[in-house]
Amino acid sequence: MRISIRFKWTALISIVILMAYIFVGILAMRTVQSVASVNEIHSFTTKLIIGGVVVFILGVVLTFYAVTLVLNDLRKINKTIDDLNKKPDSDSRIKLRKRNDEIYDLTVNINKMLDRMQAYTNQQKEFVEDVSHELRTPVAVLEGHLSMLQRWGKDDPEVLNDSINSSLQELKRMQSLIQEMLDLTRVEQIDSAYLEQTTEVKPMFTQVYNDFKMLHPDFVINFDDDIREGSEVKIYRNHLEQVLVILLDNAFKYSADRKEINLAASTNSALLEVVVQDYGLGIAKNDLKRIFNRFYRVDKARSRKRGGNGLGLSIAKRLIEIYHGSLEVESVVGSGTVFKIELPLIQKVPEEEQTEKEATENNQATNNKK
Known part of the structure; x- marks a missing residue:
């Protein structure tokens, strides 16, 4: 037989209240018996019993009310989940009054x-x-x-x-x-092992720049390299290279009359910032919000002629987000497009601090052995 949780918890808490009251009552009776007369003890016993009944009834009522409030919230949660089970594409959500619990x-x-x-x-x-x-x-x-x-x-x-x-x-x-x-x-479905990989930024950017300069000799490619030596980001090298290739390939593909591409990369104390800019066709404001959607193409006929399937930017966006970075776009029709990447840099401990830290750890290990 199914017993409601409301009755289970009401009974349990009420029994606990009653047992506590009986325990306190016994202690009080022993104290009163040692100092009071028979009439006073009888009167105290009567009051104690009446008080016990009142406390027990109040405990039952308040517990039942409190458990009911909690269960009402749980019922709303359960009803919403039932609705979603019946209609998985429903947009119904749990609606509760805002409170801090x-x-x-x-x-x-x-x-x-x-x-x-x-x-x-x-x-x-x-x-x-x-x-x-x-x-x-x-x-x-x-x-x-x-x-x-x-x-x-x-x-x-x-x-x-x-x-x-x-x-x-x-x-x-x-x-x-x-x-x-x-x-x-x-x-x-990126393997978790890739998420722990690191990439030295400067050599990878230099390689990508040289590769595209060789592939597109008819273009002017301006590379503004302001990357600090030894800077590293926590991303698998092939994934960062894949993102750059996607953005640069699009820049070349959609450049019209002005065959010029700007690639800029810089590092500050916390971030790697990358900018890929072209002076091509540009993207309308209404399309900017959707260009990272799968298979979305601003001009399907024109994109198909250039060999686009509308998946490259989706892949680039997802890769950057997986590694806790951001990929944003700005564009003006007829003037070109700018893609901006930000990725967190790996914070390296200075050599002096690292040496001091290692010395401290070695001293602690020696003391532990002693």
Whole structure:
């Protein structure tokens, strides 16, 4: 038989109150018996019993009321969870009056968890829909070309050649899309060992700059290097390089008439700050908030011609956030775009302090041995 927690706790607390009252009453009776007359003892006993009944009744009522208040809050939590179980995409949340106690803190945390879960669910749905949409076009193109070749195109060398070239182009785009989707999946499931990796900043930036200067000889690439020697950030080298490559590749891809790119990197006492700037097409204000969304492209037709799938910036943003950094963007249509990265630097202990610390530890170890 199921017994409500309200009755369990009411009974338990009431019994505790009653036992405490009986214990105090026995001590009081022993004291009174040693100093009072028989009539006084009888009167005191009567008052003690009446008081005990009153205290017990008040204890039961107050305990029942207090437990009921707590259970009402728990019922609201349970009802919200039941609603979400019935309708997982519901936006219903636990609503409690704001107060400074553990139940309210619990509801705040549950609501935050529900918000995250709903965000992940929505992202998953959008991801599946976007993947289906993105793959549908190349599959339809391939099907069209193959059907045409099957019917009559294979007998026409020019049509055959055009169809094969178009099919290969769509296959390459599908291959690129699948690779980017795999990269995005890996970003969401980064091994914890990578999170402890560190990267010396200066050599990595120099390498990336030299690589792009070789790949794009027709561009002017300005590299403003203000990185302090020996500066390190807590990020896996390949991940930081991947972010830079994504941002620089976009800068080159969407530069129009003015073929000039600015790459700036600097360090202060706490942060690595990186700026990638182009003077290309720019991004409209309405699109800036969505460019980090998966598969989002400002101009889908134009992006497709340049080979974009709309996943690169999502990957870059997620990687930087995983390592507790930030990635922001500013842009003006027709004037270009600026991406800004901030990552926390590893704070190094000066050599003198490190030597002194090691000496202290060695002295403590020697004293412990003695």
